[in-house]
Amino acid sequence: MILPLLCSVLCFVTINSYQLDNFQLIADIVNSKKTTWTAENTFPSHITPSGFKTLLGVKTAIGRLQVMKKSPLADSEVPLEFDSRKQWPRCVTIGHIQDQGNCAAGWAIATAGAFSDRLCIGRNGSYRALLSSEQLLACCDGFGQGCQSGSVEDAWEFIQTHGIVSGGDYKSERGCQPYEIEPCNHRGKNLTFPDCSTQPQRKTPRCIRRCTNRNYEGRYNKDHHKSVSSFSIFDDAIEIQKEIVSRGPVEAIMYIFSDFFTYKSGIYHYITGEYLGDQAVRIIGWGTENGTDFWIVANSWNTEWGEAGFFRIKRGINACGIESYISGGIPEV
Template identity: 45%
Template sequence: RMVICAKSHLVVLLVVVAVNLAVAVDLDQQLERDDIIEAVNSRDTTWTAGRNFDRSLNKRYLRNLLGWKRRPGGSKLPQLPDDLDNIEVPKHFDARKKWKNCISLQQVRDQGPCGSCWAVAAAAAFTDRCCIATKTEFNGHLSAEELLCCCSSCGLGCDGGYDDEAWTYFSTNGIVTGGDYHSHEGCQPYTLPTCEHHVPGSRKNCSAYGDLPTPPCKNVCYNKKYKDHTFADDHHKVKSTFTIVNDVAKTQKEIFKHGPVEAGFDVYEDFLSYKSGVYQHTTGDYLGGHAVKIIGWGVEKKVPYWLVANSWNSDWGDQGFFKIRRGNNECSFESDISGGSPDV
């Protein structure tokens, strides 16, 4: 009996070792594969693929990009009320054009070497909505840094977080002002460095930073050049929060009336190589969850799409933006929409 038990333990140990080795090998595989790019471009699909990432990057690096966590059972936020039924939306819409004087709407943020997409996308959408709600009286940036570092209920900082908790934090605590890395803008600007996620460029390659820890939470305005408000007085809040689940029309009306919203979706290998057109999953394995900002919609070659701002700087995709198929919950894109109404 002891011999049988020992053998069974040995088998279990060997299985565990084999699984761990398989995971390690998978993480060391090249991040962006030429065969996937070729497969997409050889098919009669709605988008084109090309190399976005440096050949030296592997799948392990994705831990620093895909940080959105899908909550089991769905978002904790309340459903958006049906009070926008009388709004008619156009066939094509781009928030950058409707609110062209809002500085933040024209920009693509860079989350850097950190899985902070959930915080960056939430802060970006909240920033846009503040500008729109105040008719550009507020026309700066709100701090993704404070949300990332101080929202303990949101998740694990650079190791990922929940979008519904981010918007709840905006309601209960609020966030201070803060621009991009080295912007010296606002109370708490982003301290994680911008870097080249992609092809060689002017910035340092993101992989050179390794796994950066989440910066510590600070209850002060660490930007010494910021004199407008104290830390306590600089906070901006939302008066209500919402989620929209699988309702294209309601999502369109909300964006058209009040501005961009945050979306979380499933990322597959082929998405990394998006260059143009309307993305829909074509080939490749599931990689993780990602959060982004929806800024509009349209139709291209009879294919309806969402217009989206990513947070991998302007070198990725279509100058930092992408289109994804609308109306079929592509990659679960329409099943987890989050937002809030600024308290202004």
């Protein structure tokens, strides 16, 4: 994803190279600003932001997905606050946070997650399983490169053409093809998992055309769920809101800077640090706090990171490109 000129105004400040690659200094700078969010460094001194670049990677081919037509909803019909978890409580996937492990799989997880949410909503809560990010990661082999990066356009087109099976988290034994890459430590707190930045990047799993969960009773060929179409929305916060109100969470791509890894709570916006790469995420709602408009967004760095795996980011100013390119699919119900 090409960094637009606008982001150079919104996102960059000049600091020396030592600060760019030191979590404690970055957290200190953020907290000294007393802004809308709080930073925290929980990493040991040998862990640096540049070590996390392997977690990031999204390829885009803008123009591949059809541009969504303007919503028939009036602007006045967009609520001041909205949370898909509360609007569709039976659809438990909306509140679910996966851990991508040491693999740039955000593109697959965000796509599978958003489609899981939208399929449940489209079927009025009758289908509540998590769909398989594992299958997208391993089998979506067009422009995607698995654990090295991937294309959200390919992922949505794969779902429309081939369908996607049910899945689950690492060792969850849920669904047809659960995620096979083990979690890693994204925040420096969990001693159970190895630090993401100190481990070699995982290889892309092999594409397997059968259910890998031996305890799953469904059949692979009968388990696929498809979309009837996929779409994109460009740089229009109101249209993004209308789409979420109408059909559920959407996928977004945002620019990731060093300070984002220190995010603890609050409404994020870029303050300091180096641009490291892009991440695909799910936007599930919005609100306003102390006069600052925000999006509610699901990441894939486990529930110990941020606000139980979620984060809030400034809304309406295209903070770090999050409103630039929205994608989604309309489920076959």
